[in-house]
Amino acid sequence: MLIRNKALFKTVSVSLAVAFLNQLLFPLVSYGLTGGPNQPEFSSFESVTTTQMVNEFTGDFTYNIPIITIPGPNGSSYPLTLSYHSGVSPTDEASWVGYGWTLNPGSIVRNKKGFPDDYKGSKVKYWNKTPANWTVTLGGNIALEAWSKGGFAPSGNTMIRYNNYKGFGYTAGLGLSLGKGLASLGYNISDGEGKFSAHLNPAEAVGKIASAAGRSGSVTHSIAAMSSSLTQINVGQSYGLFSTGSETRPLNISQYRGWSTTINIGVAGMPLPIQVGASAELLGTYTRQKNIEEDELNAYGYMYLNEVTKSSDDNNIMDYYVEKESTYNKRDKFLSIPFANADEFMINGEGIRGSFRLHHKKMGHFYPNRKVNETIIYNNGVEVDLGQDIGGGADIGAGYHRLEVHKWVKDSDKTLSFSDENVDEPFFFRLNGDMGGSLSFDQDDKPVQAGLSGGGVFGFKKFTPDLNNINTSILGDKRVGRKSYVAYRTNSEIGDTRHKAILKCCKAS
Incomplete structure (x- = not known):
């Protein structure tokens, strides 16, 4: 005997009925159209010399009727045909001469890459409206010191943190x-990943020698030694001379403003009369970083990249991309490779079909716009000191951190510059695979490497790229041979031209 649940049966029936009616009444939702069809004037050109009217594989029918031949200079002409293509889909649009029919001289379709x-x-304008990035940390550390004159001090630390984007994390470490x-x-261990570091600070030894030279009498070193004054103000500078620890730098940085505060409570003591003591510290931090929501820049396409190298405006941005983009590490042997974002043009017309793009006569220097x-x-x-001596103190400080990103070489004479507009054919269009000439910057395909020039005192060395062994111009420094010439006119x-023609007409009248 079959037992039916009437309530469940009715619910399923009503749901299916609503789904069927929804597809019948609102069919466009099921199509999922997001971009729309292409214009038939730019995708259905047919040459006047077409002979194969039927596609033997699909059975699609193609037919064309010559309409007119447009005369040109020096006996040249260009035919215009009315063509028909079957096999169109219901989502295709009709052209101005009918559904499936086209009447056009051909097309040049531009595939924009990056900036035009x-x-x-x-x-x-770049918009970066995201919630502020903030982090709260709470942790502590403990350190031991024995016979401080020898300078042997082991330490340990641990810390937990919370970030509103990444959530909770932890850090723990041991030091000597x-x-x-x-x-x-x-x-140090951070979120399960360990890292070893070693640091040398020769400046510390230099400071100790200078301090010892000016010291009179005998001084007893102890972590319990207290200053006669509990309040002091220190103003100075710190220079890191050498570090073997790993460090990474981001490739692209969004402009931001931020602030950070740190609160710490420290306790130190030497309960025994011997030179052995310990210190502990409780530390809390809060850091907040807010991206600049709106950033207006001056964009330069591939045609006018030379204008960027000639200008000192920090808001100029170049049109290029980087292959295998990654953060910069000082141990890296290879940098990410930059490539120009030249637009691709697809041409389809009578007697010609293919693609072409813009080329520069010289290689230039790609670099990011300056960010601060x-x-x-x-x-x-x-700070509180307990033990044989009792004391305390307080620290109040303020600082300023500045992160600046700009091109490697600031001197214009050491920067690779793209061709100047005043030279003969600084940039030109060329069909891909054109057999009328070759486009080469070197004799072979072997990789080349820039050298380094510079030097200085250890810790303050400065280097600039040496490009003397790299050829930056097309071989021969002449016009590149081409079988087909591509001319262009800018809007300006x-x-x-139109303005001059109007003036000439007015003067003649």
Whole structure:
């Protein structure tokens, strides 16, 4: 005996009925159209010399009727045909001469890559409206020191953090300081990944020698030694001379403003009369970073990249992309490879079919636009000393962090510049696979490498790229041979021509 649940049966029946009616009444939703069909004038050109009217594989029918031949200079002419293509889909649009019919001289379709090639200082706005990035941390560390004159000080630390984008995380580590800061070793674990680091600080030794030279009498070193004044203000500078730790730098940086505050409570003591003591610290930080929501830049396409190298405007941005984009590490041997974002043009007309793009006569230097990011830092701390001597103190400090990104070489004479507009044919269009000539910057395909020039004192060395062994111009420094010539006119040139024609007409009348 079959038992039916009437309530469930009715619910399923009503749901299916609503789904069927929805497809019948609102069919466009099921099509999922997001971009729309292409214009038939730019995708259905048919040559006047077409002979195969039927596609033997699909059975589609093609037919064309010559309409008119447009005369040209020096006996040249261009035919115009009315063509028909079967096999169109219901979503295709009809042209101005009918559904499935086209009447056009051909087309040039532009595939834009990055900025348009003819952008010359065009205003481009970047929007980065995202919630502020903030992080809260809470942790502590403990350190031991025995006979501080020898400079042997082991330490350990642990910290938990919360970020509104990444969630919770933790950090723990062990460290060993030798020679009162002259050298240090450390091993840190962050979210399950370990990292070893080693640091040398020769400046610490230099400072100790200078301090010892000016010291009179005998001084007893102890972590319990207290200053007679509990309040002091320190103003100075710190220079990192050498580090073997790994460091990464981001390739592209969004412009931001931020601030950071640190609160720490420290306790130190030497309960025994011997030179052995310990210190502990409780540390909390809060960091907030907010991206600049709107950034207006001057965009330059591939045609006018030379204008960027000639200008000193920090808001100029170049049209290029980077292959295998990754963060920069000082141990890297290879940098990401930049490539020009030249637009691709597809041409389809009577007697010609293919693609072409713009080329520069010289290789130039790609670099990001200058960015400056600022962070204000506030530090507050309380210290208590317990043991044979009792004391305390407070620390109040402020700082400023500045992160600047710009091109490697600031000197214009050491930067590769694209061809100047005043030279003969600084840039030109060329069909891909044109057999009328060759486009080459070197004799072979072997990789080349830029050298380095510069030097300086250890810790303050400065280098610039040496490009003397790299050829930056097309071989021969002449016009590149081409079987087919591609001419162009910019909008400004067309406007100037029209303006001059009107003036000439007015003067003649």
